[in-house]
Amino acid sequence: MDEQAKKTALRKIPYGLYVVGVTSGSEVNAFTASWLSQCSFQPPLLMMAVKAGTSSHTMIRESKVFAVNLLGKDQKKLAEHFTRPVSRIGNKFGEVAFRTEVTGAPVLEEAIGNLECEVRHFLEGGDHSIVVAEVIAASVREDAELLDLEETGWHYGG
Numbered sequence: 001m002d003e004q005a006k007k008t009a010l011r012k013i014p015y016g017l018y019v020v021g022v023t024s025g026s027e028v029n030a031f032t033a034s035w036l037s038q039c040s041f042q043p044p045l046l047m048m049a050v051k052a053g054t055s056s057h058t059m060i061r062e063s064k065v066f067a068v069n070l071l072g073k074d075q076k077k078l079a080e081h082f083t084r085p086v087s088r089i090g091n092k093f094g095e096v097a098f099r100t101e102v103t104g105a106p107v108l109e110e111a112i113g114n115l116e117c118e119v120r121h122f123l124e125g126g127d128h129s130i131v132v133a134e135v136i137a138a139s140v141r142e143d144a145e146l147l148d149l150e151e152t153g154w155h156y157g158g
């Protein structure tokens, strides 16, 4: 395979950028994710790739819930903050306000909306696991445009 072509072609796939809230027992955490898409209307399912070996991966596997927080175009800093591993920097929330609703996973107050999900399938294999989850609650705070991965100048893919 032409490695450069593979990388260039894979990086053409468009993604949004989200902060995914996770929980397990009394713990909460959140991480930035881009590999996420709807994959069924009925039931409403999402698929997301979760990096193996991260704290968030362990927490989703244990609790089988998460909350997708939708970010607006002006929230790149928030996305950047949650790319840092909790194992290195400790509690990431600091001044980032959140609440818990249906699943117990953190819903960020400043997100433009959120989707709370229950895991239906957890497929381990590569360096990311594929999580297929049903949307069981949703809210929209502001009908604003979503932050795209491309406009951040970052890459996650290839």
Ligand SMILES: Cc1cc2nc3c(=O)[nH]c(=O)nc-3n(C[C@H](O)[C@H](O)[C@H](O)COP(=O)(O)O)c2cc1C
Binding pocket: 029, 030, 031, 032, 033, 034, 035, 036, 049, 050, 051, 052, 054, 055, 056, 057, 082, 083, 084, 085, 086, 087, 128, 149, 154, 155, 156
């Ligand atoms: C632009 C970008 C996109 C990312 N997308 C994902 C993703 O889709 N899935 C994932 O598991 N990690 C993704 N990450 C990596 C996580 O944000 C990172 O591993 C984070 O530290 C995990 O948090 P934790 O260690 O507190 O669980 C992405 C990172 C960046 C910079």
